[in-house]
Amino acid sequence: MTEKPDGGSTPGPASRSARTTESAPELLEARIRGLQHALGQLLENARRLTYGEHQRAVQLHRQLQEQTAIARRESRGLVDAKTAEALATAEPKARLLADRLAPGLGSIPPNDARWRSRQLVGAGIPSYVRIGELEPGTPVAAPLLRTNGWKVSADRNESARRLLQSVAMRLVAAAEPFRLRIDAFDPRLTGTMGLLGHLTTKYPQLVPRATHTAEQLHAVLSGLVDVSSLRASRQAQLGHKRFEDLIRETGRVTDPYRVVVLFDYPSGIDTLAQRDLLRLAATGGERGICFLVHHDPSMTPENDVDTKQLLDLLTPVAITNEKVEIAQLPGVSAKLDPPFDANVATGICDVVAELAEIAVLPTIEFNRTLPDRSTWWQPVTDELSTVIGYDDRTPALVRLRSGNPALPHVLVGGAVGQGKSNLLLVMIHGLAARYDPADLEMYLLDFKHGVEFSALGPATEREHWLPHVRVLGIHSDRAFGLAVLRHLSDELARRSEIFKSHGNVADIAELAPGPDRPPRILVVLDEFQVLLEDDDELADEAAKLLERLVRLGRAYGVHVVLATQTIEGVKRLSTRRDSIFGQVPYRIALKTTPADAQAILRNGNTAASELQFRGEAVLNANFGSPDDNQHVLVSFADKPVLDDLRRELWVKSGTTHPPRVFHLAEPARLADTAAAVQPELGRPWTGLPIAVTEAPVPVEVRPEPGAGVLVLGDGPTDALGVLSGLAFSAAAAAVDPPRFIFMDGTNSSPEVADGKGALVQALRQLGCEVETVDKHDDIAPRLFSLRDTVRHGHVSGETYLLGFGFHGVPRMQLHADGFFESPANALQDIVRDGPAQGLVTFGWWNRLHVCTEHLGYGRANVATHLFLRHPQDGVRAVCGPLVRWASEPHRALLWDGLHPEAQVVVPFAALRADEVDRAVELVRR
Incomplete structure (x- = not known):
C-alpha cells in the first residue's frame, strides 16, 4: 500500500488490477442495462418516431457492438453470455424501429420469404426505405419520399444501380395501386429497370418504359413541371405546405407520388433538361416529387450543365466496397443488399398488376x-x-x-x-x-x-x-x-x-x-x-x-x-x-x-x-x-x-307528350304514332320519316285508277308491318268503317300469325268487317269473284284488299279450273280497275319481277312502290338509275311518282296483341 499525506493509503498496482478484474462484469452489465433502457425509451415513444430516433437506434446498436468488443478483449470469458443477451435484445428493437419507419416490404431483406407472399404487397407507401443492414437481421432505413431525393455515387456503377433498383422495387411493391409512379432515364441503355418490366407491360402508368433520349426526358420533365405547378396551387388553396398533408386531408388517391430515377448522371442531360431538373428538385420534397440520381463523375457534362447545382439539392449516398453510407446516418456503414431474384420480382409485379386491375376510386354520389x-x-x-x-x-x-x-x-x-x-x-x-x-x-x-x-x-x-x-x-x-x-x-x-x-x-x-x-x-x-x-x-x-x-x-x-x-x-x-x-x-x-x-x-x-x-x-x-x-x-x-x-x-x-324517339335497330310503333298524330282520310301511313317530325309519311289514295301500294322485297314481318300501318290508318281515318279482305299467300305462316291476328282484331274493334282468305286453294276463286264484283260495279263501300305474299300463291299464271284465264289476270283487273269502284289494293311481293308477271309491265297503273330488302337493279328499274338502296333492316324506300326523289322511311312493326287496345283507343280520341 502507498501512504497518503492524510494518513490514508493508496492502492498499489496489483490491488488496482485485481479490483478491475472483479468489477469488469458489473461495469459492463451496467453499461448494457443503460443501452437497453435507452432502446426501451425509444419503443415507448414509437408513435412519435422520427428519423432522429431511428438514427439513435442504429447508433446505439453500434455503441453496443463497440462496448462489447472492448469488454471481450478485457474479460472475454466473463462477458460473452452478457454480450449475446444484450445483442439479442437490441437487434429486434432496432429492427422494430426500422419496420415502423419503412413498413412491410420497405425494410425486409431481398431473400426474405415474405417477398414470395402477396400479403404485404400494396400495404402502404413507406416514407423511409431500406438501404442495407449493419449485420444480418439489423436493417438500416433512411428517409426518401418526403425529401428531394438522393444522389448516389459508388466505386462501381453496378453497385449504385443495384441500390436504385432495390429502392424502386420496394416502393412499387409497398405502394397502394396508383399511389406511386416511377419514371426512369437510362441514357446508356443499362436496362436496370427491366426488373420491373413485367409491370411496365401491363400497367405503364405505374412504371413507364425507361426513356433513353433527351427528347423523351423533356416530355417527362415537362409533364412533371405541370404536376408540380398544379400541386403548388392546390396546396396553397387548401393551406398545406406539403403534399402528404394534402393527401391526408382530401383522401385523394388519383395524384401519385412521383419518383424520377436518373442513371449515369449527367449522361444525356442537356441544358433544357437540367433547367427543369433544378426547378423540380428544389421543391420536390414539398410537392411529392422525389429524385434518385446515380452520379457518375467520369461522365463529362454538356456545356452550361453544372452538376453540382442538382447534386447539392439531394442527400448524398456513397457506396464503397459494398458498404453504404448516407449523410443522415453519420458514422453508420450498412452492407449493400444483394440484388433481387428475377422470379421474385416478376411475381411481385404480377400481384401489383392484379391489385391495380381491381382498384377503384372513392365514389361521389x-x-x-x-x-x-x-x-x-x-x-x-x-x-x-x-x-x-x-x-x-x-x-x-x-x-x-x-x-x-x-x-x-x-x-x-x-x-x-x-x-x-x-x-x-x-x-x-x-x-x-x-x-x-x-x-x-x-x-x-x-x-x-x-x-x-x-x-x-x-x-x-x-x-x-x-x-x-x-x-x-x-x-x-x-x-x-x-x-x-x-x-x-x-x-x-x-x-x-x-x-x-x-x-x-x-x-x-x-x-x-x-x-x-x-x-x-x-x-x-x-x-x-x-x-x-x-x-x-x-x-x-x-x-x-x-x-x-x-x-x-x-x-x-x-x-x-x-x-x-x-x-x-x-x-x-x-x-x-x-x-x-x-x-x-x-x-x-x-x-x-x-x-x-x-x-x-x-x-x-x-x-x-x-x-x-x-x-x-x-x-x-x-x-x-x-x-x-x-x-x-x-x-x-x-x-x-x-x-x-x-x-x-x-x-x-305534368307532361303527356313523349319525345321523338328514333332507334336504328327498331321499326316504328303504330301505337306511339297514334298517340302523337291523328290519321287523315285518304292518306294512309307508310311509316315514319327519318326526321325530327313525328308526323308519318302518307300516300295519296283516291278512288281513281293508280291508287294502291305495291310492297316489294324480302321480310314477311316487315311486309306485315307495312300493310298493318296502311290498313290501320286507313280504317281509323274513314268516315264509315271500311271493309277488308286479307288474302294470305304465306299459307298462314307461324312467323306472322300473331301480327296478323292483332291486325284483324284492331280492324274489327274499329268497326270494320274483315274477311280472311288463308288457304292457297281458296285464293284463286276469291280473286275471280272479287274481279266480277268490280266489273259489275257491285263494290259496296270503301274496301281494301290486303294481299300478303302474292308471290307465295301457286299457279297464279296458269288457267284456273273452270276459268279461261289465270288468277293473275283477275288480280291485274282488280288492282287496275278496283280503285274507281272503291276497292284499293295494298299488296306484297318478294320481288319486282314476280309482281310484274302478275300485274303486267304497267303494274296495273299503280304509282306507289315501297321497297324493303330488294336487289338494287329492281329498285333502279322503278326509281331511276342513280338511286342507291342499301336494304337496311327496318328501312323502306318509298317511291310515289309525285316527288323527284325516293324517300327513306321507317316502316311500322306489326301490331302486338297487347298494343291493340291502346292503339284503337288513341285513334278514337
Whole structure:
C-alpha cells in the first residue's frame, strides 16, 4: 500500500488490477442495462418516431457492438453470455424501429420469404426505405419520399444501380395501386429497370418504359413541371405546405407520388433538361416529387450543365466496397443488399398488376351534386350550369354561357370504358334538375351501339321519361343525325327572326325571361364522328351544318356537347377542325392515350393520358390550355337514382307528350304514332320519316285508277308491318268503317300469325268487317269473284284488299279450273280497275319481277312502290338509275311518282296483341 499525506493509503498496482478484474462484469452489465433502457425509451415513444430516433437506434446498436468488443478483449470469458443477451435484445428493437419507419416490404431483406407472399404487397407507401443492414437481421432505413431525393455515387456503377433498383422495387411493391409512379432515364441503355418490366407491360402508368433520349426526358420533365405547378396551387388553396398533408386531408388517391430515377448522371442531360431538373428538385420534397440520381463523375457534362447545382439539392449516398453510407446516418456503414431474384420480382409485379386491375376510386354520389329541391327549375338567366363532380372539396362546374365569357359548347373524350356515358348522364340530369323544361330542351343522339340514352325516353315498362327531351336518338343512324342538324339549322333561322322582332337583339341573354324568349337547347351528339366518317355527300353536309351550329348557336342559346372516343382519322374534320373546335372552349377528357388526349384537349396537353381510374377527368374551360387543367372526379350516375329523378321531374312537369324517339335497330310503333298524330282520310301511313317530325309519311289514295301500294322485297314481318300501318290508318281515318279482305299467300305462316291476328282484331274493334282468305286453294276463286264484283260495279263501300305474299300463291299464271284465264289476270283487273269502284289494293311481293308477271309491265297503273330488302337493279328499274338502296333492316324506300326523289322511311312493326287496345283507343280520341 502507498501512504497518503492524510494518513490514508493508496492502492498499489496489483490491488488496482485485481479490483478491475472483479468489477469488469458489473461495469459492463451496467453499461448494457443503460443501452437497453435507452432502446426501451425509444419503443415507448414509437408513435412519435422520427428519423432522429431511428438514427439513435442504429447508433446505439453500434455503441453496443463497440462496448462489447472492448469488454471481450478485457474479460472475454466473463462477458460473452452478457454480450449475446444484450445483442439479442437490441437487434429486434432496432429492427422494430426500422419496420415502423419503412413498413412491410420497405425494410425486409431481398431473400426474405415474405417477398414470395402477396400479403404485404400494396400495404402502404413507406416514407423511409431500406438501404442495407449493419449485420444480418439489423436493417438500416433512411428517409426518401418526403425529401428531394438522393444522389448516389459508388466505386462501381453496378453497385449504385443495384441500390436504385432495390429502392424502386420496394416502393412499387409497398405502394397502394396508383399511389406511386416511377419514371426512369437510362441514357446508356443499362436496362436496370427491366426488373420491373413485367409491370411496365401491363400497367405503364405505374412504371413507364425507361426513356433513353433527351427528347423523351423533356416530355417527362415537362409533364412533371405541370404536376408540380398544379400541386403548388392546390396546396396553397387548401393551406398545406406539403403534399402528404394534402393527401391526408382530401383522401385523394388519383395524384401519385412521383419518383424520377436518373442513371449515369449527367449522361444525356442537356441544358433544357437540367433547367427543369433544378426547378423540380428544389421543391420536390414539398410537392411529392422525389429524385434518385446515380452520379457518375467520369461522365463529362454538356456545356452550361453544372452538376453540382442538382447534386447539392439531394442527400448524398456513397457506396464503397459494398458498404453504404448516407449523410443522415453519420458514422453508420450498412452492407449493400444483394440484388433481387428475377422470379421474385416478376411475381411481385404480377400481384401489383392484379391489385391495380381491381382498384377503384372513392365514389361521389350523384345526389351530392344536386342543389336543394327548393331551388330546382329556377329561371335561366345568363347561363346553364351544373356540377359534374368534385376537385378535392371544390365542386367541378360546367357553365354554358353565350357571353362574358363565352362558354357555349363542350367537347368530351375518353377511351372505351372510362366513364364517358356516365359523365354525359350526370351532365344531362344535373341540368334537368336545375332548369324547367320550358326553359331547356334537349336533343340527345347516340351514334354507336350504346343504350344509355334509352332510359331517358318512354317505354312499355314505364310511363315516365325525362321531360326536357325533345328528340332522342338511340343508336341513331347518320341520316337521322343529318335530319336533326337540318332541323336545328332551321331553328337558328327561326330564332333570328324572333331576335329581329325584339329590336335586333344579338344574344339570347338580352331577352327577358318569359313566353317570348325561346328555350335554351342542349344538343348532345355521342360519337359524333360517325356522322363524318364516310366520304360521301351526307358527311359533307353534316360537317357544314355542324360548323354552322357551333358558330351561330352560341348567340341563339343552342349549346352543343360533342362526345367521342377518338377523332383521329376523321377525314371531314381535317379541314374543319379549327372552325368547329375553335368554337368549343370546354374540354373534358377522361383517361385515354397521349395522342387522343391532345386531340381532345390541345396539342402538348397530355394530362388525360396520366389519369389512372375510370371516372377521373381533366376539365378545361380554356380550349385545352395546360395551365387551366382541373383534375376532377366525376360523380357516379347510379341507374336507380337517375330513374327516381326522372320520375320526379316527369310528375313535376305534368307532361303527356313523349319525345321523338328514333332507334336504328327498331321499326316504328303504330301505337306511339297514334298517340302523337291523328290519321287523315285518304292518306294512309307508310311509316315514319327519318326526321325530327313525328308526323308519318302518307300516300295519296283516291278512288281513281293508280291508287294502291305495291310492297316489294324480302321480310314477311316487315311486309306485315307495312300493310298493318296502311290498313290501320286507313280504317281509323274513314268516315264509315271500311271493309277488308286479307288474302294470305304465306299459307298462314307461324312467323306472322300473331301480327296478323292483332291486325284483324284492331280492324274489327274499329268497326270494320274483315274477311280472311288463308288457304292457297281458296285464293284463286276469291280473286275471280272479287274481279266480277268490280266489273259489275257491285263494290259496296270503301274496301281494301290486303294481299300478303302474292308471290307465295301457286299457279297464279296458269288457267284456273273452270276459268279461261289465270288468277293473275283477275288480280291485274282488280288492282287496275278496283280503285274507281272503291276497292284499293295494298299488296306484297318478294320481288319486282314476280309482281310484274302478275300485274303486267304497267303494274296495273299503280304509282306507289315501297321497297324493303330488294336487289338494287329492281329498285333502279322503278326509281331511276342513280338511286342507291342499301336494304337496311327496318328501312323502306318509298317511291310515289309525285316527288323527284325516293324517300327513306321507317316502316311500322306489326301490331302486338297487347298494343291493340291502346292503339284503337288513341285513334278514337
